[in-house]
Amino acid sequence: MDVAIDVRNLKKSFNSTEVFRDFSISVDQGKITAIFGPNGSGKSTLLNILSGIVTKDGGSFHIDNFSHFEFSYIFQNYRESLLPWRTNFENVALPLEIQSKSKVEIRRRIEELQTIFELKIDWDRYPYELSGGQQQILAFIRALATKPKVLFIDEPFSALDYENNLRLRERLQKYYLAFKPTILLITHNIEEAVHLAEKIAVFSQRPTKVLETFDNPLLYPRTIQSLKSPEFDQVKDRVLSLFQRAANL
Amino acid sequence: MKRYTIIGPILLILLWAAIAQLQLIDKFFLPDPFTTVARLVELISEGAILDDIIATLGRVLLAFLISLAVGLPLGLLLGRAEKVYRSIEFIIDFFRSTPATALFPLFLLVFGVTDKSKIAVAAFASMLIIIFNTAYGVMHAKKSRVLAAQIMGATKAQIFRWILFWESLPQTFIGLRSAISLSLVIIVVTEMFIGTNSGLGRRIIDSQIIYEIPTMYAAILLTGIIGYLLNLLFLIVEKRFLHWSGKN
Numbered sequence: 001m002d003v004a005i006d007v008r009n010l011k012k013s014f015n016s017t018e019v020f021r022d023f024s025i026s027v028d029q030g031k032i033t034a035i036f037g038p039n040g041s042g043k044s045t046l047l048n049i050l051s052g053i054v055t056k057d058g059g060s061f062h063i064d065n066f067s068h069f070e071f072s073y074i075f076q077n078y079r080e081s082l083l084p085w086r087t088n089f090e091n092v093a094l095p096l097e098i099q100s101k102s103k104v105e106i107r108r109r110i111e112e113l114q115t116i117f118e119l120k121i122d123w124d125r126y127p128y129e130l131s132g133g134q135q136q137i138l139a140f141i142r143a144l145a146t147k148p149k150v151l152f153i154d155e156p157f158s159a160l161d162y163e164n165n166l167r168l169r170e171r172l173q174k175y176y177l178a179f180k181p182t183i184l185l186i187t188h189n190i191e192e193a194v195h196l197a198e199k200i201a202v203f204s205q206r207p208t209k210v211l212e213t214f215d216n217p218l219l220y221p222r223t224i225q226s227l228k229s230p231e232f233d234q235v236k237d238r239v240l241s242l243f244q245r246a247a248n249l
Numbered sequence: 250m251k252r253y254t255i256i257g258p259i260l261l262i263l264l265w266a267a268i269a270q271l272q273l274i275d276k277f278f279l280p281d282p283f284t285t286v287a288r289l290v291e292l293i294s295e296g297a298i299l300d301d302i303i304a305t306l307g308r309v310l311l312a313f314l315i316s317l318a319v320g321l322p323l324g325l326l327l328g329r330a331e332k333v334y335r336s337i338e339f340i341i342d343f344f345r346s347t348p349a350t351a352l353f354p355l356f357l358l359v360f361g362v363t364d365k366s367k368i369a370v371a372a373f374a375s376m377l378i379i380i381f382n383t384a385y386g387v388m389h390a391k392k393s394r395v396l397a398a399q400i401m402g403a404t405k406a407q408i409f410r411w412i413l414f415w416e417s418l419p420q421t422f423i424g425l426r427s428a429i430s431l432s433l434v435i436i437v438v439t440e441m442f443i444g445t446n447s448g449l450g451r452r453i454i455d456s457q458i459i460y461e462i463p464t465m466y467a468a469i470l471l472t473g474i475i476g477y478l479l480n481l482l483f484l485i486v487e488k489r490f491l492h493w494s495g496k497n
Contacts, residue, residue: 051400052400053396053399053400067402068400068401068402069401069402071400071402072400072401073397073400075393075396075397077393080391080393080394081393081394081396081397083394083411083412083415084493084496085415085418085491085493094398094401094411095401095402097411098398098401098402098403098404098407099402126492126493128493128496146401
């Protein structure tokens with residue numbers, strides 16, 4: 001399997017807090033990798049370093065064929081990254097406008113994603129008129145409109161109620177199976193991790209190491225039925241046991 | 250506008266009428282509201298005060314447009330280069346804190362006893378307010394939005410045009426509204442003290458000097474109404490145009 005992201009001996013401290021010391025991880029191409037770990041284990045910091053928002057103190061990392069035009073990052077505070085002066089349509093069009101795509105192309109891409117995500121909203125109105133769940137889906141469509149090869153998602157479902165959470169997971173999965181980008185997914189929810197990810201990396205406490213990375217053998221597409229299967233529970237138990245060790249519970 | 254906003258003006262008129270009726274202040278120095286409004290209607294129908302309104306409004310608008318044309322681009326540029334703004338912040342704050350009226354003599358020396366000096370001093374003071382507010386609007390843009398655009402691969406110019414400019418607008422509008430009010434204040438004051446033949450300020454001071462007290466009050470009232478309407482106009486434009494202001 002090809003490696004899409006390779007991190008070697010990463011070092012990062014904030015003031016006197018050492019988050020990473022000789023941290024290494026490699027992420028497979030075209031898979032969903034979930035990162036699961038205790039609070040403060042530097043999950044978001046890792047994504048921020050990889051996307052160039054935060055500088056590293058040492059070590060190295062490589063993202064295969066990295067280009068901002070083929071990379072997307074869905075922040076935890078997605079609401080604050082939507083632009084209230086732009087209509088819903090114009091918000092989703094922003095990354096494509098940045099890439100100087102034609103109007104026809106923009107419309108085509110957005111319609112395609114609208115179908116996958118089943119978002120029924122008035123596209124000529126504004127994001128502040130939408131519900132939290134709809135805003136979240138809008139942020140997803142905006143991030144995916146460019147068909148990124150690499151996608152970072154930080155806690156995407158934490159603000160949603162369970163029903164919408166399940167729906168969004170199902171649609172994200174649908175998108176993933178259609179376009180197969182490399183996805184790094186941070187989550188605090190074991191069920192989300194096991195539901196979506198093909199690989200699960202469990203982080204330790206600071207200074208952070210990868211305790212273990214293992215394959216999740218459940219077959220895609222994973223439905224609500226899969227959530228109820230004994231295999232699902234087996235994987236979940238394994239993550240929980242590791243997490244217990246990681247967080248000293 | 251809510252129905253209860255009318256309470257304020259009614260209270261003011263009632264209070265004024267009561268003070269006049271009870272003769273708490275000599276009637277010669279404070280005519281009752283009806284006499285004043287009657288005088289105002291008279292002045293307007295005579296037409297003489299229309300020239301004053303046009304003269305004052307013309308100067309105010311010219312001063313405002315100059316301050317806008319210079320202040321808005323400067324504010325946007327300075328807001329983008331925060332270090333540059335910080336290094337000249339003292340100059341802006343110093344002149345912002347200096348009463349513009351204290352600068353009249355200076356402007357008189359430079360521009361002479363003309364309309365130019367009135368407009369220049371009003372434009373100067375208004376410009377500082379516009380620069381200050383616009384620059385702060387840009388500097389206080391939500392980091393998360395700028396970051397999102399950076400990650401999408403936006404150029405600096407795109408980020409400025411699509412994010413920072415829009416982010417600054419609500420604060421910029423506060424600046425514009427303050428600037429037009431300040432322009433009116435300064436223009437009216439300069440009309441009183443820098444020789445001129447027209448303008449509401451001159452009308453007020455002339456009526457006071459020759460003890461045409463109802464005319465003085467009528468002109469003050471008119472000036473107040475104009476100031477209020479200018480403010481209201483900006484609020485309406487703001488509400489229309491900046492529909493997202495205060496929402497997220």
